[in-house]
Amino acid sequence: MxxxxxxxxxxxxxxxxxxxxxxxxxxxxxxxxxxxxxxxxxxxxxxxxxxxxxxxxxxxxxxxxxxxxxxxxxxxxxxxxxxxxxxxxxxxxxxxxxxxxxxxxxxxxxxxxxxxxxxxxxxVMFVHHPRHEAVRSLVADGRIGELRSFRAEFAIPPLADGDIRYSAELGGGALSDVGLYPLRAALHFLGHDLDVVGARLVRRAGREVETAGAALLATPGGVTAHLTFGMEHAYASRYELWGSEGRITVDRAFTPPADHVPVIGLHGGAGTEEIRLEPADQVAATVAAFVDAVREGSAPCADTLRQAVLLHDVRGSA
CATH class of the missing domain: 3.40.50.720 (NAD(P)-binding Rossmann-like Domain)
Structure with missing residues (x-):
């Protein structure tokens, strides 16, 4: 082409x-x-x-x-x-x-x-931001020891009453709209061998879809993933990887603006180090990835399918 x-x-x-x-x-x-x-x-x-x-x-x-x-x-x-x-x-x-x-x-x-x-x-745009690959490298290099748990949160303030995300008929609800982000982040860092241990979805009075939820997932090796999400909350967008020797924290994790200076917090026995990266436009990176996929005639699909299964399992466990 x-x-x-x-x-x-x-x-x-x-x-x-x-x-x-x-x-x-x-x-x-x-x-x-x-x-x-x-x-x-x-x-x-x-x-x-x-x-x-x-x-x-x-x-x-x-x-x-x-x-x-x-x-x-x-x-x-x-x-x-x-x-x-x-x-x-x-x-x-x-x-x-x-x-x-x-x-x-x-x-x-x-x-x-x-x-x-x-x-x-x-x-799913955040996976194309280079900050998350930098986090993967820190974990792979043993900077926090052996990984023990992952925690992620994504929540947004209330939407207008007529917003389609409040419509059951149109496929709305907090799980698929905002819960997808922490779940995909868990997949990104922990891999496909995740199973849903338990979940709870919450629907506020007067709404026809869930407005919040939480889920606990785990790998066969015992690494847990604690996910929290909602769409009638104070804004939060963050995750944490907790290891045997330290922690990695990331804020403004899922929807950073293009001019945002990404910061990775590396916390250990010697204190806290802030690793600052160059700003990156994850929307532009996503579009570039799509152009590449068109040129190749295919796109990676394993994460998309596993994510769909886990979203279904979370709903079934709630």
């Missing part, structure tokens, strides 16, 4: 307009070609704002021969049918997280992408 990857967008969701479309327009190797909406006026407004072609309706965009890849920022419950339609149309797909609302659908779509020879990538 030569020339930039021509991308179309299914829908005018807030995350698309606020974060992803600016990153698309700035990305080398990618051209934002079109944006579709069921509302022609919204498509036209977004098209003018980002210099791309407005399209009325998602199916029309998928039928366009000049679109090689699509970004799907629709509500979670709509991901499976539209991702499947895009794959059947031969398009590479970057889909918002969670990829689907159940592991069976996730596995089926990942298999379809492989069969079609196209990339299917879930938009």
């Amino acid at each position: 030569s020339g930039p990857v021509r991308v179309g967008v299914l829908g005018c969701a807030d995350i698309a307009l606020r974060r992803m479309l600016p990153a698309f327009t700035a990305a080398p190797g990618l051209e934002l070609a079109a944006i579709a909406s069921r509302d022609p006026a919204r498509a036209k407004e977004a098209g003018l704002r980002f210099g791309c072609r407005p399209v009325h309706g998602y199916a029309e965009l998928l039928a366009a021969d000049d679109i090689e890849a699509v970004y799907v920022p629709l509500p979670a419950a709509l991901h499976a049918p539209w991702v499947e339609a895009a794959l059947e149309a031969g398009k590479h797909v970057l889909a918002e997280k969670p990829l689907t609302t159940d592991p069976e659908s996730t596995e089926r779509l990942l298999g379809l992408a492989a069969k079609r020879g196209v990339a299917l990538m879930e938009n």
